[in-house]
Structure formats: C-alpha cells, structure tokens
Amino acid sequence: MQTLLQLQNGELKGTVELKLSENLTDFPLEIFELADTLEVLDLSFNKLSALPADFGRLSKLRIFFCSENHFKTMPAVLSDCPLLDIVGFKSNQIDTIPAMALNRNLRWLILTNNNIGELPEEIGLCKRLEKLMLSGNRLATLPGKLSQCENLALLRIAANKLHELPSWIATMPKLAWIAFSGNNFSKTPAVEKLSAINWHDLEISHVLGEGASGIISKANRTISDEIQEVAVKIFKGDVTSDGLPEDEMMAYIAAGFHPGLVNLIGQIALHPEDKKGLVMELIPHHFYNLGLPPSLASCTRDVFPKDRRLTVQQVLGIAKTIASLAAQLHEAGIMHGDLYAHNTLIDDEGSTLFGDFGAASFYNQLDSQLGAALQRIEVRAYGYLLDDLLTLHAQPIAGTALETISALRTACLLPDNQKRPGFKDLVAALAKI
Structure with a gap:
C-alpha cells in the first residue's frame, strides 16, 4: 500500500497500481498525474462519497475498487473510462444506480452489501459481464434485460427481497454459479440439529x-x-x-x-x-487444495499452481466423487452454488473432499421445472471442473476413461440448459469407467 504523501511528493510517477487507505474524504487530484500509466486503483476503506467529474481522464484504468466508503449513488463518471472492466463498491450506502454508471465494458461488478432496490434495464447492454455480485441489497426484482448478458457465468443475489427466481435464469447459456438464499422465495427447511x-x-x-x-x-x-x-x-x-x-x-x-x-x-x-x-x-495432512480461486484476469475460472499435474486415477476419483456428492445435494433440494476446484481437497491417490457451503441455497423440490433448471446450471460448473481436470492431466486425451470424461465435459457445457445431463446421469456414465 502506498501513501498520500508519496503521491503528493511525486514519488509514484509511472505507477501502474495504486492503493490508498487513509480515511480520505476527497478524491486526491494528484492521482490524475498517473493517468498515463495507472491501470489498477484501490481506494477502499476511506470516507469518499463522490468522484471528480473528469474521472475519465484515467483512460488506462482497468480495475477500480472503492469498497467500504460512503457512496450513496454509484458514480455515473465510471462510464467515462474506456478500458474499465472490474468495479467494486462493496459495503457502501448505495441506493441508486444511474444507467450511465454501468460502463458497457464491465466484466466484473461487485455491489455486495448496499441498499440497492432496483437495477436499471441498461445493465443488459453490458455484453461482456461475466460476474455480478449483488448479495445483501433490497432487490425485489431483477431487470429482464439482464438476460441479454449472455456471458454471465456467476450471479450472487442472496440476501435480497426477491419474490421469485426469474424464468429466464434457465436460458442463460453460460451461467454456472448462482447463490440466491435469504430471499422471500427461498425458504430454509427444518433441519435437524446436530449434537x-x-x-x-x-x-x-x-x-x-x-x-x-x-x-x-x-x-x-x-x-x-x-x-x-x-x-x-x-x-x-x-x-x-x-x-x-x-x-x-x-x-x-x-x-x-x-x-x-x-x-x-x-x-x-x-x-x-x-x-x-x-x-x-480434522482433514488429514496429506490432502491439499486442487486449485486456487479465480484471479482478476481469469474472473470466473479457477487458477492452478504451475506445477499441478494429475494422474488418470486422480482425474477419475475427483470426477466421480463430485458428481456423486452433487447428485446427493440436489436430491435434497440444495444448490451448492460454488462448485469449484478451489473448494476441492484431494490427495495423491485421487481421494476427494469437497466443502464450503457459503453460496448454498435451498430450493423447492416440488417445483420440478425449477429444480431441473438449477441442477443443470450447476452441471455447467461441473463441466468447467472436468475441463480443469483434463487440462491438469496435461497429456493427450487417450483411452476410454479420459475420452468418456471429455465427452461428458462437452455435454455439461452445452449452451442449452435443457440438453445437459443431470447429475444422476453423470454418476451412471462415470460408473461404467
């Protein structure tokens, strides 16, 4: 983290990334002196409530975080930065999103824990949008035009006031991870307490x-x-x-x-x-994380250590365990919502442990159409996991086992939700290997 004094003294000339957290109440205008190079700006944990009208002078800015501040309106000037594709305003006091604030170049938008009651329909113009974080707001509906964001892969809408999950959710071709617990339509069933x-x-x-x-x-x-x-x-x-x-x-x-x-x-x-x-x-010491969470560059896809390599035995063990577990969860009306390699622990033999229910949501099992649609959204996430496993095998796909998994990956990633297999189908197919 740099300091305001360094910025004012001209010591940060040529800086590509700048992070300032000093209880700032006003945007430091000296930041504009970095306009020729600045790509990442983090002003989180300050007391800012506005951005300057000429914010667009930061023409090379790609990533802007402004969480834990005092904004009540998402600044419209965000649209003036042509390269801006990641924006974070988590935990402010935002209740208004002007249409102009939605930069059409956005790929990742974080508005968690604010007071937002409505999103403008213009969000449908953000065609690059892959990741949308809206949990902890006051949304009663989602704009129908959001369905036009065909690259949307991860959607977090938990802890809002939604009365229903829109039917167009099932038509989103790339949606793989969704969390919706804590809404009016999402009821937690009676769960037997543990000891x-x-x-x-x-x-x-x-x-x-x-x-x-x-x-x-x-x-x-x-x-x-x-x-x-x-x-x-x-x-x-x-x-x-x-x-x-x-x-x-x-x-x-x-x-x-x-x-x-x-x-x-x-x-x-x-x-x-x-x-x-x-x-x-306690998890045995010989288990380790299969992957790491997505980076700013990968957005919705996990990243992996450069030396991570998997054997065929590991690929099969992981694929079978996760498919079986996901089938059990959906049998209980549970959407995991975060089916990822970074939530997966493995050992050298292919034994697998899966966890982190932070994005899990209950859904009404009596609504068979909704249940089938949600399961096949999660199946797409499983398809990405299979893709990761095959990539980490790092050898040509050969032999019945890997060819079968490759075919299942293709089926899980089909754009048409209804044409993807269910988890029981996947378990049955993998059992034949």
Missing part, C-alpha cells in the same frame, strides 16, 4: 484458514478423559458476497453424510459471544 458441543470443552490451537463467512481453527476436544483433534468453524455473522452464514450452516447440515464431505461432529453451544459454529473432523 451440541460445549465451547468450554474445546481448546483452540491455531487458525487453519479464514473465508468470507468464518474462521476455521484446529482444536482439541475433551471427551471424558480423551482428547480428540477437530476443526472448528466460527461464523462471523455478516452478509458475505455469497450470502448469509446461517444459510451456509443449515445447508451443510442438511447435506447429510457423504464420503466426499468433511464429516460434521456437532454444533457449538455456549459460545461466550453467542456466535454460531460447527465442529468437524
């Missing part, structure tokens, strides 16, 4: 990881005179880009037992800050 585990019977050791919804730590659990090593997830309780932590916890519990899931042991009781949490089996 209560007293917080005082847990000795927290160290943090294993942190996500948008919570923190996972290693812990020792005392049972009578025995010590059990476990993992503990404590939910933060805030709206995330994917949805509500409460919905995540309920979906995980409702998923039930599956060998591809980290087994749940119980729910936290008597937390000193009354926070919700889960106790899980």
Whole structure:
C-alpha cells in the first residue's frame, strides 16, 4: 500500500497500481498525474462519497475498487473510462444506480452489501459481464434485460427481497454459479440439529484458514478423559458476497453424510459471544487444495499452481466423487452454488473432499421445472471442473476413461440448459469407467 504523501511528493510517477487507505474524504487530484500509466486503483476503506467529474481522464484504468466508503449513488463518471472492466463498491450506502454508471465494458461488478432496490434495464447492454455480485441489497426484482448478458457465468443475489427466481435464469447459456438464499422465495427447511458441543470443552490451537463467512481453527476436544483433534468453524455473522452464514450452516447440515464431505461432529453451544459454529473432523495432512480461486484476469475460472499435474486415477476419483456428492445435494433440494476446484481437497491417490457451503441455497423440490433448471446450471460448473481436470492431466486425451470424461465435459457445457445431463446421469456414465 502506498501513501498520500508519496503521491503528493511525486514519488509514484509511472505507477501502474495504486492503493490508498487513509480515511480520505476527497478524491486526491494528484492521482490524475498517473493517468498515463495507472491501470489498477484501490481506494477502499476511506470516507469518499463522490468522484471528480473528469474521472475519465484515467483512460488506462482497468480495475477500480472503492469498497467500504460512503457512496450513496454509484458514480455515473465510471462510464467515462474506456478500458474499465472490474468495479467494486462493496459495503457502501448505495441506493441508486444511474444507467450511465454501468460502463458497457464491465466484466466484473461487485455491489455486495448496499441498499440497492432496483437495477436499471441498461445493465443488459453490458455484453461482456461475466460476474455480478449483488448479495445483501433490497432487490425485489431483477431487470429482464439482464438476460441479454449472455456471458454471465456467476450471479450472487442472496440476501435480497426477491419474490421469485426469474424464468429466464434457465436460458442463460453460460451461467454456472448462482447463490440466491435469504430471499422471500427461498425458504430454509427444518433441519435437524446436530449434537451440541460445549465451547468450554474445546481448546483452540491455531487458525487453519479464514473465508468470507468464518474462521476455521484446529482444536482439541475433551471427551471424558480423551482428547480428540477437530476443526472448528466460527461464523462471523455478516452478509458475505455469497450470502448469509446461517444459510451456509443449515445447508451443510442438511447435506447429510457423504464420503466426499468433511464429516460434521456437532454444533457449538455456549459460545461466550453467542456466535454460531460447527465442529468437524480434522482433514488429514496429506490432502491439499486442487486449485486456487479465480484471479482478476481469469474472473470466473479457477487458477492452478504451475506445477499441478494429475494422474488418470486422480482425474477419475475427483470426477466421480463430485458428481456423486452433487447428485446427493440436489436430491435434497440444495444448490451448492460454488462448485469449484478451489473448494476441492484431494490427495495423491485421487481421494476427494469437497466443502464450503457459503453460496448454498435451498430450493423447492416440488417445483420440478425449477429444480431441473438449477441442477443443470450447476452441471455447467461441473463441466468447467472436468475441463480443469483434463487440462491438469496435461497429456493427450487417450483411452476410454479420459475420452468418456471429455465427452461428458462437452455435454455439461452445452449452451442449452435443457440438453445437459443431470447429475444422476453423470454418476451412471462415470460408473461404467
């Protein structure tokens, strides 16, 4: 992170990326001196409420983050930057989106946790849009013209006030990841509670990881005179880009037992800050993440370590486990919403563990048409996973097994939602390999 003083002293000349967070109340005009080179600007965690009228002077700007500020209206001047394709205004106070603010070059738009009650129909003009983050707003409807954004692959609309999921959702040719929990039409069914585990019977050791919804730590659990090593997830309780932590916890519990899931042991009781949490089996040390989350460049597709290579055994193990688990989830009326390699843990033998229910949503199983459409949206995400697996195999596709998986990948990625196989079909096809 750079400083305002460095900027004012001319020390940042030629800078391509600039990040300033110093409780700024006014846009530093010295930024314009970087107009010939500046491509990435991050002014998050300030107190800004407006941008200058000549913001478009930043003609090379591609990425602009302005989260955790005081904006009430999304600035119309964003359209004046010809190359701008990633914009983030998470956690402001935005209640108005002028049509002019929607730069037609946008590929990724983040408006999570604001007060937006309506989106302009002009969003349909953003033909490049791949990723749209709208969770935690006041949307009662989605504009019909959004259906014209044919490149849209990831949509987050959880924790709004939507009365229904529009029928055109099923016609989106590239939509693969969607989260919609916490809306008027999305009802969480009664979920049987897990065994209560007293917080005082847990000795927290160290943090294993942190996500948008919570923190996972290693812990020792005392049972009578025995010590059990476990993992503990404590939910933060805030709206995330994917949805509500409460919905995540309920979906995980409702998923039930599956060998591809980290087994749940119980729910936290008597937390000193009354926070919700889960106790899980500790994942063995020999498991590792298959992939990494999408980058700013890849947008909706995972990225992978350069040295990641998979054997045929691993490809088959991962493909079969995830298909089986996804079939079980949809049998229970659960849309995972985040079926990705970065949520997948594997070992060298192809054993697979899948998790992170942060984007999970319940849907009405009695509505067979909706259920089929949602399942086949998730099937497209599975198709991208198969594509990743085949790429990571890094050898010519040969032999019955890989040829079958290649054919399934093609079927899962068909633009027509209705022509894709269901997860039961995929499980049956993979069982023949």
